[in-house]
Amino acid sequence: MNINFCTQCGKPLTYKTIGDEGEQKYCECCNKFYFDNPASCVLIAIINENNQVLLLKQNYISTKNYTLCSGYLKKGDTLEETGQRVISCEYVQSYYFAPKNLIMTGFIAYVKASEFGSSNEVDGLMWVDLDKAVTMVERENNYSGVHLDNCIEILKRTL
Numbered sequence: 001m002n003i004n005f006c007t008q009c010g011k012p013l014t015y016k017t018i019g020d021e022g023e024q025k026y027c028e029c030c031n032k033f034y035f036d037n038p039a040s041c042v043l044i045a046i047i048n049e050n051n052q053v054l055l056l057k058q059n060y061i062s063t064k065n066y067t068l069c070s071g072y073l074k075k076g077d078t079l080e081e082t083g084q085r086v087i088s089c090e091y092v093q094s095y096y097f098a099p100k101n102l103i104m105t106g107f108i109a110y111v112k113a114s115e116f117g118s119s120n121e122v123d124g125l126m127w128v129d130l131d132k133a134v135t136m137v138e139r140e141n142n143y144s145g146v147h148l149d150n151c152i153e154i155l156k157r158t159l
């Protein structure tokens with residue numbers, strides 16, 4: 001979130017240097033610093049027992065390509081939107097998505113495929129073989145492709 005006015009007194013923010021953090025937004029009236037903290041979200045390659053990855057179609061992202069499961073973490077959220085129960089989960093790496101000031105935490109999750117849950121934000125869910133998935137996944141303005149590639153490297157090492 002980009003904050004330009006103090007949330008307490010409403011005055012425009014200025015800049016002030018604070019230690020190692022450098023120049024940060026500041027309200028002189030309330031003596032309060034503001035940080036443009038990135039939002040956080042998860043990006044998950046969900047892999048089933050047949051070595052297939054779960055791809056999503058979300059028409060607001062792309063009408064042509066698919067993405068991995070991802071989502072903002074908001075107050076009160078749960079992580080079970082696809083209806084899959086995770087057997088084990090491994091942290092892979094994080095990605096900083098500058099256009100949206102977003103820190104994406106990338107995981108690989110192993111599941112036994114079960115019936116899909118329903119979500120209003122999803123226009124399609126499907127299991128896809130990994131070699132086919134790399135050609136279907138969105139790579140423009142999206143970290144799905146990079147994360148899938150990283151996860152496939154991990155899967156190769158553990159096979």
Ligand SMILES: [Zn+2]
Binds near residue numbers: 030
């Ligand atoms: Zn203020």
